[in-house]
Every structure is written in structure tokens, then in C-alpha cells.
Amino acid sequence: MGATGAVGQQMKEQLEKRDFPIKDIVFLSSSRSAGKEIEFKGKTFTVQEAKPESFKGIDIALFSAGGSISEKFAPEAVKRGAIVIDNTSAFRMDKDVPLVVPEVNKSDLGLHKGIIANPNCSTIQMVCALQPLKEQFGMTKVVVSTYQAVSGAGIGAINELKAQAADFDHAKDAQAEMLPVKSAKNHYPIAFNVIPQIDQFADNGYTLEEMKMINETKKIMHDDSLAVAATCVRLPVVTGHSESVYVELSRAATIAQVKQAIKDAPGVELMDDPSNQIYPMPLMAAGLDEVFVGRIRQDLDNPNGFHLWIVADNLVKGAALNSVQIAEALIEENVI
Amino acid sequence: MGATGAVGQQMKEQLEKRDFPIKDIVFLSSSRSAGKEIEFKGKTFTVQEAKPESFKGIDIALFSAGGSISEKFAPEAVKRGAIVIDNTSAFRMDKDVPLVVPEVNKSDLGLHKGIIANPNCSTIQMVCALQPLKEQFGMTKVVVSTYQAVSGAGIGAINELKAQAADFDHAKDAQAEMLPVKSAKNHYPIAFNVIPQIDQFADNGYTLEEMKMINETKKIMHDDSLAVAATCVRLPVVTGHSESVYVELSRAATIAQVKQAIKDAPGVELMDDPSNQIYPMPLMAAGLDEVFVGRIRQDLDNPNGFHLWIVADNLVKGAALNSVQIAEALIEENVI
Numbered sequence: 148m149g150a151t152g153a154v155g156q157q158m159k160e161q162l163e164k165r166d167f168p169i170k171d172i173v174f175l176s177s178s179r180s181a182g183k184e185i186e187f188k189g190k191t192f193t194v195q196e197a198k199p200e201s202f203k204g205i206d207i208a209l210f211s212a213g214g215s216i217s218e219k220f221a222p223e224a225v226k227r228g229a230i231v232i233d234n235t236s237a238f239r240m241d242k243d244v245p246l247v248v249p250e251v252n253k254s255d256l257g258l259h260k261g262i263i264a265n266p267n268c269s270t271i272q273m274v275c276a277l278q279p280l281k282e283q284f285g286m287t288k289v290v291v292s293t294y295q296a297v298s299g300a301g302i303g304a305i306n307e308l309k310a311q312a313a314d315f316d317h318a319k320d321a322q323a324e325m326l327p328v329k330s331a332k333n334h335y336p337i338a339f340n341v342i343p344q345i346d347q348f349a350d351n352g353y354t355l356e357e358m359k360m361i362n363e364t365k366k367i368m369h370d371d372s373l374a375v376a377a378t379c380v381r382l383p384v385v386t387g388h389s390e391s392v393y394v395e396l397s398r399a400a401t402i403a404q405v406k407q408a409i410k411d412a413p414g415v416e417l418m419d420d421p422s423n424q425i426y427p428m429p430l431m432a433a434g435l436d437e438v439f440v441g442r443i444r445q446d447l448d449n450p451n452g453f454h455l456w457i458v459a460d461n462l463v464k465g466a467a468l469n470s471v472q473i474a475e476a477l478i479e480e481n482v483i
Numbered sequence: 484m485g486a487t488g489a490v491g492q493q494m495k496e497q498l499e500k501r502d503f504p505i506k507d508i509v510f511l512s513s514s515r516s517a518g519k520e521i522e523f524k525g526k527t528f529t530v531q532e533a534k535p536e537s538f539k540g541i542d543i544a545l546f547s548a549g550g551s552i553s554e555k556f557a558p559e560a561v562k563r564g565a566i567v568i569d570n571t572s573a574f575r576m577d578k579d580v581p582l583v584v585p586e587v588n589k590s591d592l593g594l595h596k597g598i599i600a601n602p603n604c605s606t607i608q609m610v611c612a613l614q615p616l617k618e619q620f621g622m623t624k625v626v627v628s629t630y631q632a633v634s635g636a637g638i639g640a641i642n643e644l645k646a647q648a649a650d651f652d653h654a655k656d657a658q659a660e661m662l663p664v665k666s667a668k669n670h671y672p673i674a675f676n677v678i679p680q681i682d683q684f685a686d687n688g689y690t691l692e693e694m695k696m697i698n699e700t701k702k703i704m705h706d707d708s709l710a711v712a713a714t715c716v717r718l719p720v721v722t723g724h725s726e727s728v729y730v731e732l733s734r735a736a737t738i739a740q741v742k743q744a745i746k747d748a749p750g751v752e753l754m755d756d757p758s759n760q761i762y763p764m765p766l767m768a769a770g771l772d773e774v775f776v777g778r779i780r781q782d783l784d785n786p787n788g789f790h791l792w793i794v795a796d797n798l799v800k801g802a803a804l805n806s807v808q809i810a811e812a813l814i815e816e817n818v819i
Contacts, residue, residue: 448710
């Protein structure tokens with residue numbers, strides 16, 4: 148569901164690439180995109196307009212078409228026997244809905260009641276890197292500042308960045324209609340700029356993106372007492388979110404222990420060699436599956452404090468790959 | 484000294500704009516740029532090659548031509564009776580050299596022995612916003628993640644970003660010779676990318692830029708016990724550094740008190756109205772004198788913790804303006 152969107156296309160590619168065991172596949176969308184054609188494993192499929200009865204006979208339904216579409220169709224899919232893996236924020240904080248990053252909390256899948264939520268992109272990559280540290284050393288506090296790509300706001304935002312970037316001399320007056328939030332009153336240029344707003348503002352002054360990182364991290368890591376703070380920022384980058392993360396561990400650790408824990412973590416790649424200028428960057432992480440971690444430093448004032456630089460492709464591990472990994476885990480864990 | 488560089492040009496503009504009391508002015512540079520012409524207050528000046536005797540009869544010498552030039556010529560200028568205001572990092576941590584942001588520690592000027600240092604750009608804007616909070620509530624801890632513009636690396640880096648941004652489809656393979664550090668072994672594209680390295684690496688895994696922010700902040704704010712941590716990151720932005728800053732205060736404060744303290748601070752402008760999407764952005768701060776602060780939020784777990792978003796033009800308040808303000812303060816305080 149949402150087959151023609153930026154994440155939907157990545158989901159299709161992941162299903163192909165990982166050779167997910169599929170007997171039949173149906174590509175669904177809104178009426179606007181219905182009729183388009185999609186190539187999948189050498190065959191051509193026509194995208195169909197989603198209706199409640201589209202989900203009859205479906206085992207696993209991957210949703211990535213916006214929260215309101217999920218709210219409307221996910222219960223219909225569940226009613227017809229499908230397990231929904233939803234990439235929107237519609238159900239993430241629902242206590243009956245497991246919020247899953249397979250490397251972190253695969254065992255939560257067994258608690259599902261039809262819907263499983265895929266976390267926010269910026270949350271997924273962060274918890275992949277934090278979980279091994281929490282397991283080995285305990286964790287009390289997380290402060291994250293994000294450097295997020297425009298592809299998280301869809302294909303329209305990518306096209307807007309491209310158009311603005313081509314007119315270097317008029318960056319300040321560039322036409323802007325997509326960012327920070329398409330439906331918001333004000334729009335600002337993103338080329339050669341930085342916008343400290345992702346999603347709408349909550350009443351407490353935090354954005355909804357920041358509150359997602361805060362609340363989802365606690366839910367996925369099963370720790371309501373973990374202090375989490377986030378500042379989420381949009382940059383003129385096409386794909387790949389970066390995060391500057393400060394963590395305080397419960398117990399003292401050496402820098403070597405922290406690096407080893409990151410190195411051993413599933414789905415995570417240590418990329419940390421300052422003497423050779425090796426560290427993760429979004430332009431190099433785009434299209435790859437891993438969560439890359441570098442710039443690991445012990446805090447100079449607090450031996451339990453560590454600084455990490457975490458980069459991943461927000462459309463891959465941050466969205467499509469994680470959804471497909473959830474589907475794979477459903478099979479592995481005999482949940483389906 | 485360094486009249487033809489990005490900061491030197493801004494210094495000239497600030498001297499004109501602020502009508503600094505000047506009887507005579509001499510524009511100096513390396514032999515490479517000598518002979519160029521500069522317009523100043525309606526008159527044309529020819530840039531001269533710097534020599535030790537160039538500083539004879541000079542009251543105030545503004546230096547911005549790189550650390551090695553300052554090391555060579557600043558003592559010569561002092562020997563001939565000039566007060567040097569040095570924008571490089573050459574003397575900043577020297578205990579005999581005041582490191583001054585006039586809004587924060589103007590009184591240190593009286594301690595000078597000929598050289599006064601202008602702090603690093605990313606430090607200046609941060610301490611302007613932190614000082615009023617420290618004064619009113621005390622401060623124990625600062626964690627900053629920066630979002631820095633390429634103009635901090637000179638005109639060559641601006642031209643490189645411009646060339647790379649024009650070729651959207653080949654961003655990953657773009658030619659790169661300037662960033663992260665011109666003299667370093669590896670260079671990476673900056674357009675549509677994020678580089679978590681500014682300046683060389685120190686042995687402790689921090690970059691020199693990060694160590695500057697840490698050490699200079701303690702020196703300017705007169706507090707060696709203040710815990711400061713920094714992660715410095717270069718972005719595809721031409722001018723204007725942004726900073727995501729987490730601070731822990733010694734005493735509890737309300738969000739209203741913190742906003743009022745920022746609003747009342749000299750040189751700082753509160754720009755914080757989430758309901759109208761008002762917050763600082765580098766594209767809008769470029770060319771302006773003020774340090775802009777917004778996105779002020781109380782930490783959700785620590786009532787003494789606050790998050791700030793600080794933006795300023797790195798060439799203006801971060802360099803040229805602060806240097807000229809130091810010169811003005813020398814006069815005001817009867818130091819010269």
C-alpha cells in the first residue's frame with residue numbers, strides 16, 4: 148500500500164533484493180496513482196486502487212501511504228486476516244501495537260494484534276546503535292541532534308531541493324512549497340539552508356518528529372525511565388540521516404569497549420578511523436543497508452559519557468528495509 | 484592584515500558601516516594578493532605586501548590571514564607599538580592573551596600585552612547566548628552539535644560548493660579539493676552531504692575545531708569547571724553557522740525566565756515563535772550582526788536542562804564584527 152511513493156519503491160526493491168518468499172504480490176495506491184505500472188522480478192504489475200476488499204487473501208500488508216490511509220485501511224486489512232506492517236506514525240504509540248526494530252526488540256512481534264508499526268526513520272538508526280551499549284553498560288540519558296535528508300519528506304521535497312540548488316545566486320528567494328511541512332503556513336528554501344523544524348509543533352515547543360524520537364526510543368528499548376531529548380533539523384541532503392548523539396551510560400566503559408560493542412552489533416557497522424579521515428557521511432551511506440557509526444569519543448568531563456555520529460539511509464534501514472525485516476522476522480519467529 | 488580574504492573583506496565593511504574612527508588605514512596581504520585595489524569610504528587603496536615595518540605608526544592591527552602569518556607578523560606589530568586583534572587560533576589559548584567577546588568579557592581587554600585574540604566563530608555565537616544564562620542561573624554542562632557553513636573554510640570552499648551543487652546527478656563523484664581540510668589527505672564532496680570533520684584531528688579523537696569550542700568557551704566564560712562537549716559538522720550552507728545546544732543550569736529556571744534572559748542579552752535576538760514557525764535559519768541570518776536564538780525548550784527529564792538553537796553569520800559576528808567590536812571596546816574602555 149503506497150507502492151508508488153519514495154518508500155514504496157524502496158520496499159519493492161528490498162523484497163526483490165532479499166528474495167522474500169512471495170507467492171503473489173499486489174501493488175496498491177490511492178486512485179491518483181492507480182494504473183501505473185511496476186516491474187517486479189521481471190514481471191509487470193499494474194498498480195490498483197486500494198479498497199477494503201483488496202486485502203482479502205493477503206498474509207502480510209506493507210503500508211507506507213501516510214497516516215490517514217493507514218487509519219482507514221489497516222483495520223480493514225486486519226479484519227480480512229492480514230498482518231499489517233505500517234510505516235506511518237498512525238499506530239506507533241498504541242499500546243496494543245508492537246513497535247519493532249528487529250535487531251533490538253524482535254520478541255515484541257509475538258504480542259501483535261494484527262498491526263505492527265515500523266518506527267520513525269531517525270529513531271530506527273539511533274536505537275540500532277544504542278541497544279548494544281544499553282545491554283552491556285546500562286544507559287540513563289540520550290541527547291540527539293539530527294541532520295535529516297529531504298527524502299524523508301517525499302519525492303516532491305527532493306525535486307524542490309534540486310531546483311533550488313541549481314540557482315545558487317538566488318538561494319534566499321528560492322521558491323519553496325514543500326518544506327518544512329507541506330501543509331504548514333510558511334515554507335522556507337532548503338538549498339544552502341538549515342531548517343530546525345520537521346513535522347508540526349506540539350504544544351510543549353518540541354516538534355512531533357522530536358517527540359517521536361523521544362517516545363519511540365523509550366518504547367522500543369523498553370525503558371520509560373531513559374531520559375531522551377531530541378532536536379530535529381532538516382538539511383539540503385537528498386538521502387541519508389545523520390545524528391550527533393550524546394549518551395550517558397550507567398556504568399563506566401572504555402572507548403575500546405564501546406567501539407567493540409558497536410562493532411559486534413547486528414545491522415551496525417563501525418566506521419571510525421580519524422587518522423585516516425574515516426567516518427560516516429550520508430552521501431556515501433545512501434543506498435546501503437547498514438547503520439554506520441563513527442566519531443566515537445569519550446566525554447572529557449564524564450567517563451560514563453560518550454559521543455557518537457550515526458548515519459543511515461533513511462529510506463532503506465529507516466523505512467523500507469526495516470519493514471521487510473519485520474516481515475522476515477514474522478516468518479523466522481513463527482508468528483505468521 | 485589579510486585584507487583580500489573572506490573575513491578581511493567583511494572587516495572592511497564593518498569598519499565602514501560602523502563608522503569606526505580612522506585617521507589612516509593600510510590594507511596588507513601576502514605578496515600574492517598585493518597590488519589589488521580596495522574601495523574604502525569612497526577612496527581607492529592599493530593592497531600592500533606585509534613587512535615588519537608595515538606596522539610602524541599603527542595603533543590597531545586587525546589580523547585575519549592564517550595562523551602562521553599571525554605568528555610571524557603579530558610580534559613585529561606589537562614591537563612597533565600596535566595592539567593586534569588576531570582572528571586566527573595562533574594565540575587564543577596563550578595565558579597572556581585575552582580572548583574576548585565584548586558582550587561577555589570586555590573587562591579582560593585591560594590585561595593585554597599587545598595581542599588580543601578573537602575567538603573561533605562557532606565559539607563566539609555560543610557564548611553570547613550562554614553568558615546571560617550562566618550569569619542568572621549558573622551553568623554546569625554544555626553539549627553542542629554544530630551545523631557549520633563552508634565560508635568558514637574560505638572563498639575556495641564556497642566556489643567548490645557552488646560548482647558541486649550545480650551537478651545534482653553526480654554529487655557522490657563530485658570533484659573535491661577543499662573540504663574538510665585543504666591540506667588533508669582525503670577530500671569529500673560537500674554538496675548534498677554532511678562532513679563530520681572541521682580542522683584536523685587531535686590525538687583524543689576530537690577535532691581541533693571541537694577542542695577550540697571546548698577550551699575557548701571555558702576561557703571566555705572564566706570557568707574551567709564548566710563541562711563542555713562539542714561535535715562540529717560541516718554542511719552545504721554558504722554562510723551562517725547553526726548550533727544545537729543542550730545546557731544544564733545550576734539552579735532551576737522556567738522557560739519564560741530563560742527566554743527573557745536571552746531577550747535581554749546584548750547582541751542577541753530572541754527569535755522563537757513555534758506557532759508561527761519563527762526560528763533562526765542561516766540563509767536568513769547571513770549578512771546580519773545579531774546572534775539569533777530560538778527553539779528554546781525545557782528538557783523533559785531535567786528541569787535544569789534547556790535546549791537552544793543558535794544561529795549567526797560566521798563571517799560577521801563570528802569573525803569580522805567581533806574583531807571590530809574589540810577595537811571599539813579598546814577605545815570605550817580607555818585601553819588604547
